[in-house]
Amino acid sequence: MTYVRELIPPRAPPALAVRSLAPARVAGIGVLLLWAALAIALVFMMINGWDQDKFQRYGPRYLHGLWTTISLVGLSVILGAILSAPIAFARMARNKVLNGIAYAYVYVFRSTPLLAQLFLIYYGLGSFRPELEAVGLWWFFREAWYCGLFSLTLNTAAYQAEILRGAIESVPRGQHEGAAALGLSKRNAFRKVILPQALIVALRPYGNEIVLLIKGSAVVAIVTVYDLMGETRYAFSRTFDYQTYLWAAIFYLAIVEALRHLWAFIEARLTRHLKR
Structure with missing residues (x-):
């Protein structure tokens, strides 16, 4: 026995x-098992209830x-982004009039339901047909698709x-001072230092807003726009088959999932210099 083993005798682990x-x-495992059982049940019901004739008849309408x-x-996202820039700058302006107008716009459209905004534009402005014809805008507001586009854009x-205002204001003040010290x-x-950093901060909120807009766009089906939900309502009114709404949910899920992967790829590309 060595001297070390005498000083520190071995012990059992x-x-x-x-x-x-x-x-x-336990509750989490139970919830996961419940969701798995529901998913399996839905797949089983879809397989048993598959109707080739309905698929051939309404599949093109779904597409x-x-x-x-x-x-x-x-189009709503692009037009909304163009419109949001001056609103965001007006919200940050020192001019109280511009700031107040921009604040009122944001407050109204964020505090009222999208469905109410759509009804006010489609049905409300539609009651002013003579005035709209006089200014040459009746061709726009008489079409449900244009009214849906207009309401989604404003919202x-x-x-x-x-999102843009918060991202710009989140850039540290030192970045402004550093750019000024360089003589910019x-x-x-703003164009070369502040805005690129702000857009990286705003990237995820922009993605969330697009996802919410995709799901919220289903309300345009109420004003006879044959979008995905509109075609689903049409198919259900002819077949009374609940699976028509199930397929619509699958399509919406596929859109959101594709957007999520696209946004993750864009974020990874834009922030690769921040990762070590």
Whole structure:
């Protein structure tokens, strides 16, 4: 026996501690099992209730509605982004009049339901037909698709304006001072230093807003726009088959999932210099 073994005699390893399942863990496992059972049941019902004739009859209509939804949301996001820029700058302006107008716009469109805004535009402005014809705008407001586009654009512009304003104001003051120390003008400093950092901060909120707009765009089906939900309502009114709404949910889920992966890729590309 060595001198070290005499000073520190060997001991048996400690017994492994038995971890008991906490109530929260048990509840989480139970919820996961419940969701798994529901998913399996839905797949089983879809397989048993599959109707080839309905698929051939209404499948093209679903694709048409899917394209209508994508185009409607895409145009709304682009137009809303263009409209949100001056609103965001007005919210940050020192001029109380501009700030008040921008604040009122954002407050109204963020505090009222999208459905109410759509009804006010489609049905409310539709009651002013003589006045709209006099100014040459009746061709726009008589079409449900244009009214849906207009309401979605105004709604998302309010949210995007707040996203952009918050992102710009989140850039540290030291970045402004550093750009000024380098001799950059305020315009160049904003374009080359402040805005790129702000857009990275705003990237995820923008993605969330697009997802919410995709799901919220289903309200345009109420004013006879045959988007994805509109075509689903049409198919259900002819078949009274609940699976028509199930397929619509699958399409919406596919759109959101594709957008999520696209946004994750864009974020990874734009922030690769921040990762070590």
